[in-house]
Amino acid sequence: MAETARPHLFAGLAPAAGDKVRACCTCGYRTSPRVSRVRARNALEADHGTSLPTCGLCGRTRWERDEIGRYTDVEVLTDDQVGDHMIVCRDAPSRCRDLAARRQVDLDRAVLGDATPPPTLRMIRNRDK
Ligand SMILES: [Zn+2]
Ligand SMILES: [Zn+2]
Numbered sequence: 001m002a003e004t005a006r007p008h009l010f011a012g013l014a015p016a017a018g019d020k021v022r023a024c025c026t027c028g029y030r031t032s033p034r035v036s037r038v039r040a041r042n043a044l045e046a047d048h049g050t051s052l053p054t055c056g057l058c059g060r061t062r063w064e065r066d067e068i069g070r071y072t073d074v075e076v077l078t079d080d081q082v083g084d085h086m087i088v089c090r091d092a093p094s095r096c097r098d099l100a101a102r103r104q105v106d107l108d109r110a111v112l113g114d115a116t117p118p119p120t121l122r123m124i125r126n127r128d129k
Contacts, residue, residue: 056086058099
């Protein structure tokens with residue numbers, strides 16, 4: 001089975017033996033146990049690499065992070081049919097859908113713009129002149 005590109009985002013921390021923690025990736029990867037959550041997260045970024053999330057609908061790239069460094073309003077959607085993964089704003093807020101709709105209109109306009117023939121001018125004669 002072909003491996004599709006999965007988003008690699010810091011997903012959280014998992015407890016490990018001896019008061020240690022592992023950092024988890026949204027793809028399922030876990031670091032080896034580390035003595036602190038900061039070290040675990042650094043290890044994830046250094047050893048595994050994490051993605052910068054971009055919303056697949058509205059194109060948003062700036063996100064808040066919570067106290068352990070997770071992106072707070074990012075959601076990874078999985079299309080089970082094709083196995084695709086997409087990062088979107090959590091719960092697809094109306095702002096996100098509005099922007100997505102506007103981008104779609106712009107795309108439609110860009111496509112149609114090339115196909116529409118240039119307008120032709122019709123001369124209307126002024127009979128009185
Ligand atoms: Zn990963
Ligand atoms: Zn969005």
